[in-house]
Amino acid sequence: MHNTDLLTRSRSAVWHPCTQMKRHEKLPLVPIQRGDGVWLYDFDGHRYLDSVSSWWVNLFGHSNPRINAAIIDQLGKLEHVMLAGFTHEPVVRLSEKLRELAPAGLGHCFYGSDGASATEIALKMSAHFWRNNNLPAKTQFISLQNGYHGETLGALSVTDVALFKDAYGALISKNATVPSPDSRDAEPGESEEDLALRCAAKLETHLQNYHTHIAALIVEPLVQGAAGMAMYHPSYLKHARELCDQYQVHLIADEIAVGMGRTGTLFACEQASISPDFLLLSKGITGGYLPLSVVMTTDHIFQAFYADEVTRGFLHSHSYTGNPLACRAALATLDIFATDEVLNSNRIKAAFLNRIAAPLREHSRIKNFRNCGMIWAFEVETPHSDFAQRCFCLALEHELLLRPMGNTVYFMPPYVISENEICFLVEQTSKIINCLT
Numbered sequence: 115m116h117n118t119d120l121l122t123r124s125r126s127a128v129w130h131p132c133t134q135m136k137r138h139e140k141l142p143l144v145p146i147q148r149g150d151g152v153w154l155y156d157f158d159g160h161r162y163l164d165s166v167s168s169w170w171v172n173l174f175g176h177s178n179p180r181i182n183a184a185i186i187d188q189l190g191k192l193e194h195v196m197l198a199g200f201t202h203e204p205v206v207r208l209s210e211k212l213r214e215l216a217p218a219g220l221g222h223c224f225y226g227s228d229g230a231s232a233t234e235i236a237l238k239m240s241a242h243f244w245r246n247n248n249l250p251a252k253t254q255f256i257s258l259q260n261g262y263h264g265e266t267l268g269a270l271s272v273t274d275v276a277l278f279k280d281a282y283g284a285l286i287s288k289n290a291t292v293p294s295p296d297s298r299d300a301e302p303g304e305s306e307e308d309l310a311l312r313c314a315a316k317l318e319t320h321l322q323n324y325h326t327h328i329a330a331l332i333v334e335p336l337v338q339g340a341a342g343m344a345m346y347h348p349s350y351l352k353h354a355r356e357l358c359d360q361y362q363v364h365l366i367a368d369e370i371a372v373g374m375g376r377t378g379t380l381f382a383c384e385q386a387s388i389s390p391d392f393l394l395l396s397k398g399i400t401g402g403y404l405p406l407s408v409v410m411t412t413d414h415i416f417q418a419f420y421a422d423e424v425t426r427g428f429l430h431s432h433s434y435t436g437n438p439l440a441c442r443a444a445l446a447t448l449d450i451f452a453t454d455e456v457l458n459s460n461r462i463k464a465a466f467l468n469r470i471a472a473p474l475r476e477h478s479r480i481k482n483f484r485n486c487g488m489i490w491a492f493e494v495e496t497p498h499s500d501f502a503q504r505c506f507c508l509a510l511e512h513e514l515l516l517r518p519m520g521n522t523v524y525f526m527p528p529y530v531i532s533e534n535e536i537c538f539l540v541e542q543t544s545k546i547i548n549c550l551t
């Protein structure tokens with residue numbers, strides 16, 4: 115199939131996600147034939163360095179031989195079986211492995227199919243827990259300003275994105291937001307830690323006033339991805355943990371984007387030395403191969419549902435819950451972490467990128483250059499109001515997949531990126547920025 119043929123057919127038959135389809139009259143879709151490592155290839159032999167890990171999911175490269183082999187092996191045994199009333203080895207092994215690796219106390223794994231379904235599960239489980247504990251008024255949730263937790267209706271109710279609120283606000287229940295400790299909002303002379311304290315104090319005031327109706331606080335630990343890679347000090351999480359305990363509110367750590375080593379530790383919560391009541395994982399959990407999400411929770415919460423009555427049990431299911439192929443991809447992904455000293459080699463790669471990117475950091479049109487683990491971001495001062503789209507198109511011409519959010523350019527590359535590829539990424543980005551400022 116030729117590029118142009120595929121484009122026309124895709125525009126007509128496929129409704130692409132979060133896209134004004136009319137834009138594709140002018141802006142071509144990028145048809146991808148195959149992937150290898152950090153590279154995506156189209157049908158004409160052009161290549162693109164996938165610096166956003168295909169919407170933050172890929173960890174160990176496209177077409178990774180070890181993950182491929184695990185899935186192929188599983189295909190020969192069992193592609194799927196329902197998880198209600200049945201079980202299988204991959205889901206048991208994955209649950210035990212995650213329990214061993216996750217922050218202390220998170221011993222029970224409930225599975226969903228994607229990130230948004232993990233958010234739905236955590237919200238429902240939290241409120242149902244309070245109901246089972248004779249506190250049925252606790253049905254509301256709080257989240258951070260500019261937070262993102264998915265786009266189904268429950269998840270949207272804790273997602274603070276103006277575009278979505280305007281379009282779908284009438285459909286969703288109203289939940290409050292509290293100030294985000296986004297380091298870009300620090301006052302002159304205020305440290306990131308001071309800002310975290312200031313925001314924690316606002317959280318405390320909110321909890322004091324409303325805790326009798328609040329089931330849970332949901333946060334993206336350390337980095338708010340969709341907010342434009344907003345980074346913040348771990349002490350905020352420490353305070354949030356203490357305040358949630360004090361006011362009988364669950365803490366939900368949405369590590370869908372930041373988990374699986376992205377922030378430099380396997381889980382971002384580790385950097386604040388806290389255990390949440392719910393830990394959400396998806397995106398990277400299968401190495402970016404197959405949809406799978408997991409909600410990990412404590413024995414305390416599990417026991418509140420453990421009873422003779424059906425109605426005290428957790429009433430939620432998805433057809434593909436705990437799919438064996440996805441679980442095997444996840445096990446292969448965790449196996450790579452275990453055998454390849456991934457976190458250590460990422461530290462070396464991150465230091466290398468930071469050295470190479472010094473000219474970007476000092477660029478007069480670049481502000482707030484920041485880094486956390488394998489995430490980098492900065493704002494670009496540009497005369498172009500359509501900067502994001504221009505940057506995306508120009509990047510393709512420079513063999514890069516860059517997908518800025520507004521004026522924020524970010525890198526979130528697969529962990530298999532090499533030093534040569536890092537140099538290429540930074541050099542090409544510099545050229546692109548110079549064209550657009």
Ligand SMILES: *Cc1c(COP(=O)(O)O)cnc(C)c1O
Pocket residue numbers: 228229230231233262263264265334339340368369370371372396397
């Ligand atoms: C991507 C994301 C989600 C939603 O996951 P989907 O698989 O896209 O539904 C939720 N929370 C965070 C932090 C995310 O980055």
